[in-house]
Amino acid sequence: MAARRRRSPARARRGRLAALAVGIGVAPAAVVILLAACLPAALHPAEPEGEPLPPVSSRWADTPPPALAVAGADPARAPAVDLVDAEWASRVAAATGIPRRAVIAYAAADLTVAHEQPSCAIGWNTLAGIGWVESRHGSYGGSRLDESGLVTPRILGPRLDGDGVAAIADTDGGDLDGDDRWDRAVGPLQFIPETWRRWGADGDADGTRDPNHIDDAALAAARYLCRSGPMATETAWRDAVFTYNPLTRYIDDVATRANEYAQMAPAG
Template sequence: MGCSGGPDRGVGAAPGAGEPVPAIQLVAADRQAAPLQDWAQRRASKYGIPARALQAYGYAAVVLGKTQPGCHLGWTTLAGIARVESDHGRHRGAKIGVDGQVKPPIRGVALDGTNGNARIIDPDASARAGHTVYATAAGPFQFIPDTWKRWGVRADTDYKTLSSALSKAKPAVPQELTGNPDNIDDAALAAGRYLCASGGDLSTARGWRKAIFAYNHSDTYVRQIHTAATSYTA
């Protein structure tokens, strides 16, 4: 990760929200037969995104649109991040199951401060091991443990409970709701939650840049996500 002191100003307007996601009944996310399955399958080939991943991005956008309407999170932004971070859960041959689990699990390098990476210690893993353990990013959206602990959420939680947790736009939910960063439904919703809290109104250039820069403090990263997200707006 790089750090330049502020979000990049060279990416222009925020990416568009992409093709509209159909209205769905927000009761619970059924990972076996989610209501956005048909919508995702019809667009998967066009965008080169696995239908199961596109389904997760769409659901996260719908949920955040309902719980935090002022955020204006588009599924295209989530898709842009997942494209750069893990090729939509396909990094090194990984695949997304019908339940949303990405296998084999995708893991980043140890963040030990070498090769230009940040130095981030995983306190929980270190306590268990009895020695210093450096954090590694996990899952299709590459969450580090501390960030997941603060923003992770289970997408298949009943909507009444989920909306109560998400509408506050604050980190941390009850432990039983933190979900799994290796599940693309959970990861997409957690990423959206983090972006909304970090950027505010993502339909504005400033808000969008601020959100992506918070996700990874690198001007180059902001430009990469902008390019990827914009490619899904056509």
């Protein structure tokens, strides 16, 4: 997503709801209830009418030069920082402006899913596009991504209390989002607690699954997107990202940003 089309929670400061979630306002109530139980995000603004779509070339993400793996590293066991070539990560970070620690998380998730589901073809840049739209790679609202991969303070979406957003009663006793009455989207990739319960991952191999940790969140997002099969065509890619947020502009914004990252990234 280009900076001029920012769709993060910052929209709320300009009187618009954030692009974080389920398609409230564009889907029937029954569909909203169904999606709310399985999508990473939880609300979005009404889709604008009459605005032209980006060029076709920006409507899905090409796969960039592959992430470089550390020779001999096992994607089934190694933590993210041990999977990705450090020099490659530094060069991609310098070229794209993505924080180096986020590059490692997105690339490691790409490598892990390529090992688990070779046909998925998700591409680290797709995860980076989503990471930008959802939280500016963990930097929204003054939060910071540290070298361990943890985002602090936590990034929380609005309370899903039905007041202009989906009504999702608490599903985790406030354990993840600090709210024991209503759910809130959590972390750099904005997972609601129930979705994290189903898809939460341990990308840093520390024995815990934390949506506030970018390694865990990126791997969970990759598996979530790949669950329906290969993403190697425009239709398949858009269908997958649609499940993350069923809004045309959101999908186009992710594609635009992901394509920019692919073009900027240096060859292996």
